Amino acid sequence: MVSASTSTTSSAQPMAANAWITEFLERLPAPSGDLEAVQWRGREALARQPLPSRRNEDWRFTDLGSLKALDPALLAQVEATEGTDPAAIPIADSADALPAPAAGTMRLRLDGRHDPLAGQTLPAGLTRLSGEELQQALGHTLARCGCEQHWPVEFNQASASHCLALRVSGSVAETLELVATASGESALLPIRVLLLLEEKASLKVLQVQLGSGSSLSSLVVEMHLGREAEVQHGLLAFGEGEACLLAHLAVEQEIESRFHSVVASRGWALARFEPRITQVEGAAHTDLKAIQVAQDHQLVDGHSRVEFLGPDGSLEQLHKAIVDGHGHSVFDGAVSVPRRAQRTNANQMSRNLLLSDQARIDTKPELEIVADDVRCTHGATVSRLQHDQLFYLQSRGIDAATASRLLKRGFCQEVLVDLPAAAASWQPLQRLLAEV
């Protein structure tokens, strides 16, 4: 067991954070299983770095109050039910509420404890990584993206005891759907996923993260896209109540690979999305789209970083937010174009709808360019719905409420159109906009 007393108590760090993490670490079950080494590593890291400090630029706008409000002792019981028969786990309870998988979709339920592949037949093109392969591959992409010591990653490593690790070869016809549902009092659901795409492989993967009660979902996904591989990735993240989500997505892209990602999120007391993309030799294409909705006292934070380590890469990024009530939306989008990344073409746009005068938006693009032959643009807008658009619709006989709903739908649709088709059964648009 890691003793928290070994951590040097920095005077800058409030005691509360230290006590919180100490309590959490002490109550965690002893590391074991496939990820034992990783768990040790994560716990040691957390002991050194209890919680991210807002003095750190990366966390400046992110109030972790909702996270600290969770009971660390309860969170630590993540594996309390380990050893029970999978059949006895009441997944079925909540499964009733889930829509039936769309045709051509392979649904896996991830609960952080059990092997989601048990009793399943994988579609052609997908194979489980062997234990040895897993040991080799795990963490590789995190390191390539420079985020292996990042707090949400270490937190996941400290607590996750299972990793869904798949190799993808050829073009997989079926959509892989990964569903994780967290509920209950200070319940922790750590999910770890690793996808290795071989050369020219292609995959559609839809992740669904649902959270309720005062649960905490921790998600770390690593993807390695070989040459000419293609991934169409969707993440639907819908929470309610005090539920929190920390989602980290590290993607390593080789030459001529294509990565498309769509994130749609709403309803979490605290949600943070961290896509980290590295084009290891450039010449790949990255497409990042996100729509995040915050209301009440919710905080939603999108922190992306795209790095081009070779020439001829491209990025299209569109980040959107709708904020109402006392909600707070943060976007921090870094794009790094070093000298060797000549002829990079990167476009980033942040569009924000601010609907209440109690709400707040912080948006911060960061462009770092050291190559002269590049085309990089970025832009940001913050406003309420456009008066002239509303007026145009109203002048055609549409009442104000309907007009504003139509415009918000349009605002979201621009992002949602690129979700894998299987997402439709989850009704993302309805979930995003109900009662906003």
Added chain:
Amino acid sequence: MSTASTVSDLVSQPYKYGFVSDIETEKIDKGLSEDVVRLISAKKNEPAFLLEFRLRAFRQWLKMEEPDWSTVSHPVIDYQSIIYYASPKQRDKKASLDEVDPKLLETFDKLGIPLSEQKRLSNVAVDAVFDSVSIATTYREKLAEHGVVFCSISEAVKDHPELIERYLGSVVPANDNYFTALNSAVFSDGSFVFIPKGVECPMELSTYFRINSEDTGQFERTLIVAEEGASVSYLEGCTAPMFDTNQLHAAVVELVTLDDATIKYSTVQNWYAGDENGKGGIYNFVTKRGQCRGDRSKISWTQVETGSAITWKYPSCVLLGADSVGEFYSVALTNNRQQADTGTKMIHVGPRSRSTIVSKGISAGHSSNSYRGLVQIGPKAVGAKNYSQCDSMLIGDQAAANTYPYIRSQQPDASVEHEASTCRISADQLFYLQSRGIGFEAAVSMMVSGFCRDVFNQLPMEFAAEADKLLALKLEGSVG
């Protein structure tokens, strides 16, 4: 492609203003302590409130740390090896320019700022600051007829203590940051402008700063107050000799506009930038801020930054008044090992306040050029609007261009728009211009100047050509 390297060669031009004037100077000993602060105050015969202001600032400075959040880096500055007061030896009171040391006049002549009656720039009043001290202010009588006060800060302390006490430090508090605290403790001189109610200043005002001594820091303060309905256009220029060591320049500029008043503040900054290996040059750590206190008041910053080893400066507007307007137009050119971290803050507090930001960064050589900006819309700024545009041009593949535009909005009925792009001078564009008979240098200069046009258009007419020439000078030279 050879174009990049030849374009880089072009921007590496010798500095024209690097000479040192041989003028006898009174200096105090190196180092900073409470005694030094008291000594500076005593040398200037200051009233008690000002000494108190300095001492408070000094005590705060002792407790502060140098900021480290910007992208600039430099060796540790030894604040005890700097001379905090240097003054050219001359009679204290300059009844007329005839009494000013001819060598000083000659220096300013050489810099293209003639101060003598015959050669003065028409329609521009100049306050000339040499090292720490204002040596001459032209056209004072003519301005006084209109009720306009234009003099050095030291004179203003003597002649208008009530204005100084009311406004000094009211926009930029002494403890705002490390360098403002330092400046507030040791500032030696600078310019003071007061435009009374309803007066439109009849001529351009200008301050020209010259650092001459090698180991002297320059800590000047500028304070401009425009009362209700008043307006003024003000320009500052600056140069320094070439030394192997770095000189610290930590100035503070405060602007105040009351109802319906306008201040247009333009800077053409050409401090010595160091040599091609980054040796020497000015550390330009400056805090500039304006408060639009009145309704419908306006503050407009225009800057052309070409010099300094390091520039760290964010001329900002706090838009308190309803319908107040803030503007920031900037061209920053960096070359060799220069580092610039510059931008602006637009703080919207008042309803319907509007701001515009246009920033053009040009990076060449091994330099680093960062735009850092904050647009903040407070909860009461109903109907506020901001538009920002930040463009970077890279010359050669060793230069860095960074853009960090923060936006924070807490007001739904406000709109914020930001656009940024990065470009370079392409070989095809150059060839196209050349194939029409336009020489290589002229073609580069034409494109750089076209890139900066939106900003140059904002400079007062008298200086727009000057800025274009300055940029052209940096871009002029022999082709490969």
Added chain:
Amino acid sequence: MPPKRWPFSLFLPRFPVISPDADLLLEIVDLHARVEDQPILKGVNLTIRAGEIHAVMGRNGSGKSTLSKVLAGHPSYTVTAGSVRYRGQDLLELDPEQRARIGLFLGFQYPIEIPGVSNLEFLRVATNARRSELAKEDLDPFAFEDLVRERLEVVQMNPSFLERSVNEGFSGGEKKRNEILQMALLEPVVAILDETDSGLDIDALRIVAGGVNQLATADNATLLITHYQRLLDVITPDYVHVMAAGRILRTGGKELALELEERGYDWVDQELAVLEVA
């Protein structure tokens, strides 16, 4: 009204070699050139005299656009052998801007957009650069504006284009007309028009061709680079050259263009094959 005659005598003292044949404007001999490591021109021979209109035709990739860029001095192309003499002077040793000033003009296939640089300012600087070579006084902005408005009529262009940035946001036809406007202002001795007809509708083509015809005199010459016959319907060439694989394969009168139009370029391949074997 044809434009003014060049003050010919003004040039003469400037050139070290005075051609015995005053009509001889451009003499290309065995010109070889490459871009990066790729040889494109493999021995071009071409002689152009005053008062002549030449057309170089050929498929994409035949080297015809390269020829125009090499003549104008584009830095991406390296001349590996051969010579080009312009009125007796070695053209290849000159910078692109010097070539332009002594009267060589290239009308670009894809005119370059230069944001921020005003079209009017650009035209004035270019015109004055040419004028100073002709020992004419600089035109101040007012005098220049008079001149440019007069020349605008040659290409029937709206004066509002002068206020915009060089070619920025211009349509294809507007860009081409802007090229001919430059030609009208610079009054070149040898004008090379690279695919000036591409991307033009029939009205724009007529306007552009009308401009070229107006500017052609007994003392200057035009070299048209084109793919299609349709430009030659409106500008009648004296000579047509067929280019393939970096060489001029055949030279004839305007009837050669019609033959190409009828037979296509396939026969060129056959002739080329014969040549390769030989």
